[in-house]
Amino acid sequence: MANSKQLEAGIRRFVFDIFNTEERPEKKELISKIPLLIPKVPQQKYGEECGFFVLYYINLFLQMAPDNFSFSMGYPHFMKEDWFTYEEVESFAKRLDSMNETSAHSD
Template identity: 60%
Template sequence: MTKSNARQPRVPACRRAHRKKKRRQKDEETSEPEVVCPSLGRERSKKRVNCDSEMTPQQRKLDTHMFQCYLENLWMSFTEERTNSFTYLDCLWFSLYKKESFEAKVLNWIKKKRIFSKNYVFVPIVRWCHWSLLIFCHFGESLQSKSRTPCMLLLDSLQMANPKRLEPEIRKFVLDIYKSEGRPENEEQIYGIPLKVPKVPQQRNRYECGNFVLYYLNLFTESAPESFSISEGYPYFGPCRERLQKWSDVTCILVLQMPRA
């Protein structure tokens, strides 16, 4: 038997599995999250969402499914009084909006959320494999209001990556929301809505961004005022350093320890 015809040694199954896992991890780090939305556009169940499994240290980087599970469970833990002024958008809607075939559907789903009747609207954003939190503030108020200033807050746990690079996409998104609602404001006024990037606690590794978004959201619902005007300085919603340190690895302990169905 010649050398060229000799049977190549078989790679053990465990080694093949290890190589496959490494390739999958590399793909997840270099690509956009897969957009899977079997339940979008429908009313979600009031029952607690099953998040399938506990999060291990190796799974700290939340995918869209796990993030949405924790977000819904966290929301279920709030009292009705606490959430009357708030609502949130599904974590995939911003990504789906950027797909031409989904744009009109997403705007229709948002219309059903009646965001202009709420003081604050949470918009989780996942772009370039990184999570950040956009908050619409007082969108139902006149853009000339002095007591309740319509504005946007962008909370990002990796400010060194320049969160303002999202601004063109955010502003187009907001413009289309206003248009789909038939609002009286013109394009110039809508583009003039301030977009602020407050200083917030920062992540310490590449895995924690999704956890930080949940963390910001929880803290914001606890401390956001009924109204504010940015002409007087918008409120600081970050936690004190001592409180932050009590959250081991900032894994949103309140959420992760919550019993699941």
């Protein structure tokens, strides 16, 4: 429900903290120039799928993210408007549920 623009300052602080922890040379001024691009992705239908959406987003990001980002490729070039569908999230959730059921029965 949050407006992505309201989250921008926190996102930039998070990125800066990561760079700072890794002792990278980037300064806040450089990080402030990184464009905040928000891909249009499917939204929850029932308000209860947040965890599945977050896990699927992270999973997909880790699968598709390059080792090094490049602004020349259109950062982040792999996050297209049709990046994933609601049906893909549902399928992912069902796989997680079935793994959970299998795990519960093996105890």
